[in-house]
Structures are given as C-alpha cells and as structure tokens.
Amino acid sequence: MSATTERHVGQPLRRKEDPRLITGKARYIDDIALPGTLWAAFVRSPEAHARIVSIDAGAARARPGVHAVYTGADMADIGGPLPLAWAPPGVQVNNPPHWPLARASVKHVGDPVAVVIGDDRYAVVDAAEDVVVEYDPLPVVTDPEQALAGAPFVHPELGTNQVHQWTLAGGELEAGFAEAEVTIERRVVNHRIAGAPIEPRGVLADYRAGTITLYSSTQVPHFVRLFVALLLGTSEEKVRVIAPEVGGGFGSKLQIYGEEIVACWASRRLGRPVKWVETRSENMAVTHQGRDQIATVRMGARRDGKITAYHVQIVADLGAYNMLLTPLIPSLGAFVMGGCYRIPAVRTDITGVFTNKCPTDAIRGAGRPEATHMIEVMMDQMARELGIDRLELRRRNFIPKEDFPAAVATGVVYDSGDYHASLDKLLEHVDLDAFRQEQARLREQGVHRGIGFSTYTEICGLAPSRITGPAGVGVGAGLWESALVRVHNTGAVTVYTGTSPHGQGLETAFAQIVADRLGVDPSVVEVIHGDTGTGPEGRGTYGSRSLANGGEAIVKATDxxxxxxxxxxxxxxxxxxxxxxxxxxxxxxxxxxDKGMTLAEIAGVAYIGAVPEGMEPGLEETTFNDPENFVFPFGAHACIVDVDVATGKVDVVRYVAVDDCGNPVNPLLIAGQIHGGIAYGIGQALYEHVVYDDDGQLVTGSFVNYALPTAAELPSFELDHTVTPSPVNALGVKGVGEAGTIAATPAVTNAVVDALEPLGVHYINMPLTPMRVWRAIEEAQAR
Amino acid sequence: MSNRVTVTLTVNGSEHEIEVEPRRLLVHALRDDLGLTGTHVGCDTSSCGACTVHLDGLAVKSCTILAAQAEGAQITTIEGLGGEHSLHPLQEAFWNEHGLQCGYCTPGMIMAAAALLEENPHPSEAEVRRALDGNLCRCTGYHNIVRAVQSAAQAQAPVAS
Structure with a gap:
C-alpha cells in the first residue's frame, strides 16, 4: 500500500464541532435532563481547619422536597478514599485519606461536610443552609515555608507538613559550579492560579438495576469509571462514564472528584438520578488549583557565557490533600528544567508541603510553566550579570540542531529541535534595533516600554508507557492511546478515540487525518469521544497528548x-x-x-458481498498506540509592555510568538491553541492570583476578585512558526495545547524588568499587579 | 418559597406563560422551564456573560434579572438568533474565524456582539474589545473572537468604499 496524497491534513478546515456550539444546541452537563432527577447541594466548611463536633441535619431533612442528607459517616461503606494515582517514583509520599465527604475534620475552606438531596435546584440550596455544623477550629497554616518549619500541622497524625521529597539530577553539579566564574541565585515565586474553565464542573449520576451511568464534565472519563467502580465496590463494566460537551478544562477536570463519587453513591442509594452543578464560588474554592511554588534557583556560568550548572530547589505548596497527581506535578517540570540549553549539570530538588488550602494539581502546563519561567528569567538575570546580550547568551547555550535527538542532563531525550531557527524567525518580526531607538525616545517622554523574550521547549504528548509506567520513572501511569476506526456499509466512517477533547477541535483534526488516508471527505468522518460505553479503553485529554498519541493511534488503525x-x-x-x-x-x-473502487464500494464488499478467501467480513480496526518517546515542542516569544510607573499598571502592547509543533494538521486549530495559551500565561503574569488570608479564608472566591483577562486587556497576537517534525510519530506532530502558556509568563516578566531597568528594578516576581510593580519601583528608587 | 407568580414572556417570537417562584432567575426560566439550554451559566456574580440574552433589544445578563422582572418582555436567545440552516452573520463568522473552542462562552459572546453591532455597525478593534469586556472566554485569548465580530460587521453592512 503506497502513501496517500494528502489533501486535508495541513488545511485550515473550519471545525466540525461548531454548528452545534454556535446555535446553542450543544449539550453540556447542565443541559442534560433525565426523568426523576434529584438535585444535590453540598454543605461546605467555612473553616480552613477544624474538628467537626456535630452535624445536625434535622431541620434540613424536615424541609419539603428534601429526600436525604448524607454525611461522611453515612458513606462508611465506600471502598476507600479519593485516589492519588500517579506519585513521584521511588520516594515515600505522606498520603492521609481524603474522603468524598469529610470525616471528623475539615482541612480547607470548601471541604464538603454533607450533601443535601431533593427535588428542586433552589430548594436544596436552602436546605443546605439549614444543616447546622458545629466546628472546633484548629490552628491554620497557609504559608508553605512556615508549614515546613513545624506546627501547626494540617494532618496532626503525621507530625509533619512535608508530603514528600524528590530529586532529579544529572551531571556533576559541584564540578559545574566549581567551573563557573559567575554564580547567581534568585528566589522565584510562581504563585497559585485557578484553572477557571468558563463551564464549572457538574455531574449527573444515574443508577438503574445494577448499572451506573455517570455524566461528568471531565477530561478523563475512563479514569473516572475505574475509580467509581473501585470506590463503589462494583465492577468496571457496570459503570459507564460519559463526558458530554465539556466547557473547557485546562487540567482542572483531570481529576477524580468527590462529587462524582457522592452522586453515584447517592443515586444508587436513592434509586433516582442525582445531579449537581458546581457554582463558580465552589469552583474557586474546591476545584483543584495550580502552580504555587517557591524556588531557590542557582545558575553558574563561565565569563564566556557557557552555563555550567543549574540547581533548583522547589517548595511546592500542595494544599490540604493529595489528589490524582498532586505531588507529581512539580516533577513534570524537572525533566525540562534546563530548557533548550546544553547545561552539563542540572539538579531539581522538590519538597511537597501540606497547607490549609485547596489542593493543587495539573493546570495547563503542569510543572513546565514553572520550569520555563525559572530558566528564562534566569537567562536574563545571568546575561545582565555577565554583560552579555540576553539573546546572545541564549544562542551560545542552545542545543544545536545537529545534536537531535538530544540527550540532556535530566535523563530525557529531546526528540527534535532547531532553536536558532525559531529565534531567527522571531527577530524577522521584531526589529530589535528599531525597538531600542523607540524605547529610548519614549523614555524621554516618560513612557516606560520594555521587551522580553522567552525561548522555550517543553515535554508533552504524555506517554510512552515504558517511561510513564511502573518500569520507567514509575509514576504508575501507563500512558498510551487507543483508536477504533469503523467503516460503515455506505463508506461513511466513525472513529472512536480514547482521548476526551473539550474544546481543542480534535473531531475536526482527527477527521482530516482519516479522510486523507481513506480517500473520503472529512464531512463523512464522525469522531466519537468521551464515552466509556463506546470504543476501546482510553486515557483522556491532557498534557498536550491527544494528537501525538490519539492522532497517531488513529493513523495506525486507519492504515x-x-x-x-x-x-x-x-x-x-x-x-x-x-x-x-x-x-x-x-x-x-x-x-x-481508471481502475479503482471507492471506499463505499469496498465497504459494500466487506459487509454485503464476498470478501476474499480467508478474510473476515467487516471493515474496522483497533489500535493501542504506545510511542517510543515524548514530544518536545519549542519556540521563541517576544512581549512588549508599557509600564505606567505612577500606578504600576502593565499593558501588553505587542506579543509575537514563533512556535514549532511539528507538522501542522490544522493551522486554524494550532493558532487557536497558541492564542489561548498566551492569554493564559499573560493572565497569570499580570492579573490572576488565588489569595488566601492568614486564617485560610479564600479572598478570591469569585470572578469579582479573581481577575481573568478580558478582551480589553489583551492585544491581538502575531504568530509565525517553524516546522521541525517529530521523529516519534508518523504524523511528525508535537503537542500545542500548553506551549503558549509555558512560554508566556517569562516573556512578560522579562519585558517588565526591561522597561524598569533605568529605574533600578532588575528583578521582580509575578503576579505583576499594579501594587506589586509600583512597590518594586518605590523600593528600587529608595535604594 | 411556595408562593408563585405567573410570568408572560415572548421568547424568540413565541409567547410563554410560566409559573415560577418570585426569586427564579431569568436564566433558569429560559433553560429549565423553556428548555432553551443554549444560554449558559458560568459564574454567580454577573462577571462572565455566558448567560447574555437580548431583552427588548438590549443585551442583558440573564442571571442578574428575575424571570418576574421580564414580564411582558421580548427576549431573544442564541436559539432565536439563528439556527442550523439560517445562521446569523455572527454565528457564521465565529465559525469561519475559529472564534470558539469549548463553546461555553460562545452564545453569550455572540449575543453581546450582536448588541454591539446593532449600536455600532463598524466597530474598531478597540471598540470590539471594550464592548466585550463583560464576557469572559478562557480558551481563545479573544483574538479570533475580535476577528469574527469585525468580519461579521463587514458581512452585515459593508462600509461603502
């Protein structure tokens, strides 16, 4: 079978998903109604840390239309606490139980204490207000460094707030620092942010005659099925999980949440469907959050600019409990800690810490934005220290394209890259000499304009199972991806994928791939996802994995x-x-x-006619794709900002991004992912910050005080690309869902520093809110 | 809250009489009582705009108004703006320009944009951005949303050249 002539792959096809979405006909979780559905509302802790003295649900139960009020004690029959599935390998992880409904104590604001179930969505909220919980408040700790120092303890039975310690090291670190002629150290804070998809979470559990169907706004329906079965003590085939239209996730729906378990358990107990839809206030308090790392970062270099050693010591605030991946998240950054540079010795030490805050877990980029922020900020800091131009310093340390596939000190092998090419391309769009002249002219007028750069690479396409599974770094996540390609009688095609897209446009991208290989139009290729009741076992959508793994699985099944x-x-x-x-x-x-058959004619033979001797009838195939390596997208971003030095307000004037995600399948979708990714990064750098006060009260409990960027804050983005195919899949693709976010925060931060350099501000930590920037200016001026 | 009020609404051209609690939000009346689930809820604080509909020609956040307050009003939701075979220029433009990803903010975004174009048929980029600052999108970075609104403006009423 010879190669096909590609026609749809590479084209900016408008999305197959969109007609239902633009007409209001999509079905998200709250749009699904089942006969006899009951509503659930949770009673949540207003305390950050407390012993539960008593729960009086009498008044709530007496309300008309209330069917039940359940507490943790009622759920004593479940098979275990919520799972920590993927832990960092080879180290002990303190993992106290985390129950779907609290037992005996609460550990952060929003911890669920009881659930009220009744006929009406408004009435159950009223009834939840009537549940009287007496709390005995306990001492609270919210600062991770204080938490490491000793009492008070989030989980007193442990006698420590330390979750775990994990190290990834390669090369001779001491020798590297000994060789260094200049060593710098910075304290890099990567603050806590919220995932904040515009659709909050929601569940609808439907137990009938021994089987449970759970509709959940999730990125990982197959994992949810596994844990619903385990925790409810039922068999996996008796559970079907459906992720309907999902209104964004950004990692926050890569989780097994207590509400999923409670709804299934209550539906089984009551024999009625049970529905719960998260409010935004709940989302801000209990849907897992991201980042929250404090790092001590040391970089050593020779005077000629050669980086010789890099050491990162991270205190990771993991919040009150371990959730599905919690302690693993900082580790994901460790593998690319050295960025796109040839650094002979790189070491990352991670200490996880419990605090009385919402747990952290995967949020867009998950560990890699933190790593990239550190190395890219440090490159600028080192350049200044050495008196070498910051782009020149980068160029002197880039891994040259001849070195790929490139083994790096952290032990992974970067699949492909051409870092000079992306920076060259970026500079075709950004005339640096002209900018410096303009900057000088503006400074005379009192306008403080700065430019910042970020040259990044990242690790994504989460698989292969040989590395992610027990035999590799052993996080216990055998990651691969599946596909089933079914040609119907008429030559129409249905594709089942184990990925679970929630906005990425994979129905379109996958259809393009299949259409070319089968010689049909993408309009007759339907892609089914997010339903454990159809298609093979799957692993979901996160870690920019769906095209490199799921798309490749589809290639193999189609072939x-x-x-x-x-x-x-x-x-x-x-x-x-x-x-x-x-x-x-x-x-x-x-x-x-002129001699040939259409797919429809072939399908006719396969299903209705006579297939050749010895061949089974039918025309469908299944594959499980397990690639040999991760993929490593890369690129170069530039951000130009104006800083109002009177108020500290930062405005993004221009943002230029050159990204390389391998061969493009659909340029429209790639641009969309990069736009959104950059906005996510700018949001973190300038506006977003989850804030708890010293008592563990959540200050940013809604969109009124958690500042997502709006259209008015952001510029249009200027994009370009280079194409360096990945050698690890036939499509030659890399992931693109997280790249923009990973690249953006250091570009913005370096730009602000560049703007404020004449005022003596040489270093600043995010978030670059007006107050913090203004203070940095004031402090620098006072020195 | 057992007392109920009768509310008459004209939604997408059809008159409906519903009995609701006085506290019932318009968005829940539209979604749960009338089955028009294209209008979404994304926050509790009138911040996100996912619930934007037109009430007597003005874009309003339907989570911030009681059903009872809409008595006698003419309401248009995304379902009434245009359907599968009769897309409104803005729907078409959002599709063409890849102005949506997860789609959750999209109906509200389109309704807000439609109100803008009623008022200002040829907005500049800055005017589009300012007009949409009450509608949050987490996926697109707004880039293609702005493109879509400007392209719809062009399609709806080309500027005489």
Whole structure:
C-alpha cells in the first residue's frame, strides 16, 4: 500500500464541532435532563481547619422536597478514599485519606461536610443552609515555608507538613559550579492560579438495576469509571462514564472528584438520578488549583557565557490533600528544567508541603510553566550579570540542531529541535534595533516600554508507557492511546478515540487525518469521544497528548483498515495489494487510475458481498498506540509592555510568538491553541492570583476578585512558526495545547524588568499587579 | 418559597406563560422551564456573560434579572438568533474565524456582539474589545473572537468604499 496524497491534513478546515456550539444546541452537563432527577447541594466548611463536633441535619431533612442528607459517616461503606494515582517514583509520599465527604475534620475552606438531596435546584440550596455544623477550629497554616518549619500541622497524625521529597539530577553539579566564574541565585515565586474553565464542573449520576451511568464534565472519563467502580465496590463494566460537551478544562477536570463519587453513591442509594452543578464560588474554592511554588534557583556560568550548572530547589505548596497527581506535578517540570540549553549539570530538588488550602494539581502546563519561567528569567538575570546580550547568551547555550535527538542532563531525550531557527524567525518580526531607538525616545517622554523574550521547549504528548509506567520513572501511569476506526456499509466512517477533547477541535483534526488516508471527505468522518460505553479503553485529554498519541493511534488503525481495503480491491480488480493506492477518492491500481473502487464500494464488499478467501467480513480496526518517546515542542516569544510607573499598571502592547509543533494538521486549530495559551500565561503574569488570608479564608472566591483577562486587556497576537517534525510519530506532530502558556509568563516578566531597568528594578516576581510593580519601583528608587 | 407568580414572556417570537417562584432567575426560566439550554451559566456574580440574552433589544445578563422582572418582555436567545440552516452573520463568522473552542462562552459572546453591532455597525478593534469586556472566554485569548465580530460587521453592512 503506497502513501496517500494528502489533501486535508495541513488545511485550515473550519471545525466540525461548531454548528452545534454556535446555535446553542450543544449539550453540556447542565443541559442534560433525565426523568426523576434529584438535585444535590453540598454543605461546605467555612473553616480552613477544624474538628467537626456535630452535624445536625434535622431541620434540613424536615424541609419539603428534601429526600436525604448524607454525611461522611453515612458513606462508611465506600471502598476507600479519593485516589492519588500517579506519585513521584521511588520516594515515600505522606498520603492521609481524603474522603468524598469529610470525616471528623475539615482541612480547607470548601471541604464538603454533607450533601443535601431533593427535588428542586433552589430548594436544596436552602436546605443546605439549614444543616447546622458545629466546628472546633484548629490552628491554620497557609504559608508553605512556615508549614515546613513545624506546627501547626494540617494532618496532626503525621507530625509533619512535608508530603514528600524528590530529586532529579544529572551531571556533576559541584564540578559545574566549581567551573563557573559567575554564580547567581534568585528566589522565584510562581504563585497559585485557578484553572477557571468558563463551564464549572457538574455531574449527573444515574443508577438503574445494577448499572451506573455517570455524566461528568471531565477530561478523563475512563479514569473516572475505574475509580467509581473501585470506590463503589462494583465492577468496571457496570459503570459507564460519559463526558458530554465539556466547557473547557485546562487540567482542572483531570481529576477524580468527590462529587462524582457522592452522586453515584447517592443515586444508587436513592434509586433516582442525582445531579449537581458546581457554582463558580465552589469552583474557586474546591476545584483543584495550580502552580504555587517557591524556588531557590542557582545558575553558574563561565565569563564566556557557557552555563555550567543549574540547581533548583522547589517548595511546592500542595494544599490540604493529595489528589490524582498532586505531588507529581512539580516533577513534570524537572525533566525540562534546563530548557533548550546544553547545561552539563542540572539538579531539581522538590519538597511537597501540606497547607490549609485547596489542593493543587495539573493546570495547563503542569510543572513546565514553572520550569520555563525559572530558566528564562534566569537567562536574563545571568546575561545582565555577565554583560552579555540576553539573546546572545541564549544562542551560545542552545542545543544545536545537529545534536537531535538530544540527550540532556535530566535523563530525557529531546526528540527534535532547531532553536536558532525559531529565534531567527522571531527577530524577522521584531526589529530589535528599531525597538531600542523607540524605547529610548519614549523614555524621554516618560513612557516606560520594555521587551522580553522567552525561548522555550517543553515535554508533552504524555506517554510512552515504558517511561510513564511502573518500569520507567514509575509514576504508575501507563500512558498510551487507543483508536477504533469503523467503516460503515455506505463508506461513511466513525472513529472512536480514547482521548476526551473539550474544546481543542480534535473531531475536526482527527477527521482530516482519516479522510486523507481513506480517500473520503472529512464531512463523512464522525469522531466519537468521551464515552466509556463506546470504543476501546482510553486515557483522556491532557498534557498536550491527544494528537501525538490519539492522532497517531488513529493513523495506525486507519492504515490497518487501508491494508484490508487494499486486499479487497486487489482481489476484485485482480491486482497485487501492494499496487493499490488511494488517489482522488478511490483505491486504484498503480499505473491505471481508471481502475479503482471507492471506499463505499469496498465497504459494500466487506459487509454485503464476498470478501476474499480467508478474510473476515467487516471493515474496522483497533489500535493501542504506545510511542517510543515524548514530544518536545519549542519556540521563541517576544512581549512588549508599557509600564505606567505612577500606578504600576502593565499593558501588553505587542506579543509575537514563533512556535514549532511539528507538522501542522490544522493551522486554524494550532493558532487557536497558541492564542489561548498566551492569554493564559499573560493572565497569570499580570492579573490572576488565588489569595488566601492568614486564617485560610479564600479572598478570591469569585470572578469579582479573581481577575481573568478580558478582551480589553489583551492585544491581538502575531504568530509565525517553524516546522521541525517529530521523529516519534508518523504524523511528525508535537503537542500545542500548553506551549503558549509555558512560554508566556517569562516573556512578560522579562519585558517588565526591561522597561524598569533605568529605574533600578532588575528583578521582580509575578503576579505583576499594579501594587506589586509600583512597590518594586518605590523600593528600587529608595535604594 | 411556595408562593408563585405567573410570568408572560415572548421568547424568540413565541409567547410563554410560566409559573415560577418570585426569586427564579431569568436564566433558569429560559433553560429549565423553556428548555432553551443554549444560554449558559458560568459564574454567580454577573462577571462572565455566558448567560447574555437580548431583552427588548438590549443585551442583558440573564442571571442578574428575575424571570418576574421580564414580564411582558421580548427576549431573544442564541436559539432565536439563528439556527442550523439560517445562521446569523455572527454565528457564521465565529465559525469561519475559529472564534470558539469549548463553546461555553460562545452564545453569550455572540449575543453581546450582536448588541454591539446593532449600536455600532463598524466597530474598531478597540471598540470590539471594550464592548466585550463583560464576557469572559478562557480558551481563545479573544483574538479570533475580535476577528469574527469585525468580519461579521463587514458581512452585515459593508462600509461603502
């Protein structure tokens, strides 16, 4: 079977998903109604840390329309606490139980204490107000460094707030620092942010006659099925989890949440469907958050600019409990801690800490934005220390393209890259000399304009199982991806993917891939996802993995279909299977393009006619794809800002991004991911910050005081790209969902420093809110 | 809260009489009582704009108004703006320009943009951005939303050249 002529891959097809979304016909969780549905409302702790003395649900139960009030004690029959599934390998992790409904104590504001179930969505909220919980407040700790120092303890039975310690090291660190002629150290704070998809979470559990169907706004329906089965003590095939239309996730829906378990358990107990839809206030308090690291970062270099050693010591605030991946998240950054530079010795030490705050876990980028922020800020700091231009310093340390695949000190092998090319391309769009002149001119007028750069790479496409599974770094997550490609009687195609897209546009991208290989139009390829009741076992959508793994699985399954189809055509046309090519919508014989069969005709033979001797009827194939390596997208970003030195307000004037995610499947989707990713990074750098006060009260409990960027704050983005195919998959693709976010925060931060350099501000930590920037200016001026 | 009020609404051209609690939010009346689930809820504080509908021609956040306050009003939701075979220029433009990803903010965003174009048929980029600052999107970075609104403006009423 020869290669097909590509027609749809690489084209900016508008999305197959959109007609239902733009007309209001999509079905998100709250749009689904089942007969007899009851509503759930949770009673949540207003205390950051307390012993539960008593719960009096009498008044709530007496309200009309209330069917039940359950507490942690009522759920004593569940199979265990909520899971920590993927822990950092080879170290002890303190993992106190985290129950779907609190037992005996609460550990952060929002911890659920009881659930009220009744007929009406408004009435259950009233009833929840009537549940009287007596708390005995306990001492609270919210600062991770104080928490490490000793009491008070989040989990007193542990006698420590330390969750774990984990180190990843490669190369001779001491020798590297000994060789260094200049060593700098900075305290880099990467503050806590919220995932904040515009659709909050929600669940609808439907127990009927021994089986449970759970609709959940999740990125990982197959994992949810596994843990619902385990915790409810039922068998996996009795549980079906459906992720309907999901209104964004950004990692915050890569989780097994207590509400999923409670709804299933209550539905089974009551014999009625149970629905819960999260309010935004709940989302801000209890849906897992991200980042929250304080790092001591040391970099050593020779005077000629060669970086010789890099040491990062991270205190990671993990909040009150371990959730699905909590302690692993900082580790994901460790693998790319050295960025796109050839650094002979790199060491990362991570200490996880409990505090009385919402747990942290994967949020867009998950560990890699933190790592990239550190190295890119440090490159600017080192350049200043050495008196070398910051782009020149980067160029002197880039891993050259000849070195790929490139083994780096952290032990991973970067698949492909050309870092000079992306920086060169960026500078085609940004005339640095002209900018410096403009900057000088503006400074005379009192306008403080600065430019910042970020040259990044990251690790994504989460798989392969040989590394992510127990035998590799052993996080216990055997990651691969599945696909089932089914050609119907008429030649129409349904594709089942184990990924679970929630806005990425994969229905379109996957259809493009299949259409080309089968010689059909993407309009007759339907992609089904997010339903454990259809298609093979899957692993979900996160870690920019869905195209590199899920797309590749579809390639392999489709190619198996093509191989079978070619045999059918060869038999029908009396040719050799290897002489069959797909061209112009037909499977034809090489050299005689008029002799051929359409997919519909082939399907007709496969299902209705007579397949060749020894062949099974039907035309569908399944694959489990397990790639040999991760993929490593990269690029170069530039951000230009104006800082109002009177108020400290930062405005992004211009943002230029050159990204390389390998071969493009759909340029429209790639641009969309990068736009959104950059906005996510700018949001963190300038506006967003989850704040708790010293008593553990959440200050940023809604969108009124958690500042998401609006259209008015952001500029249009200028994008370009280079194309360096990945060698680890046939498509040559890399992930793109997180790249923009990973690259953006240091570009913004370095730009602000560049703007304020004449005022004596040489270093600043995010978030770059007006108050913090203004203070930095004031402090610098006072020195 | 057992007392109920009768409210008459004209939604997408059809008159409905519903009995609701006085405290019932318009968005829940539209979604749960009338089955028009294209209007979404994304926050508790009138911040996100996912629930934006037109009430007597003005864009309003339907989570911030009681159903009872809309007595006698003409309401248009995303379902009434245009359907599968009769897309409004803004719907078409959001599709063409990739102005949406997860789609959750999209109906509210389109309704807010439609109100803008009623008032200002040819907004500049800055005017679009300012007009949409009550509608949050977490996916797109707004870049293609702004493009879509400007392209719809062009399609709806080309500027005489």
């Amino acid at each position: 198996k279909v093509v191989a079978k189809a070619a045999k059918i055509v060869a038999a029908e046309l009396e040719a050799a299977p290897e002489d069959i090519v797909v061209r112009d919508g037909k499977f034809s014989v090489k050299g005689s393009p």
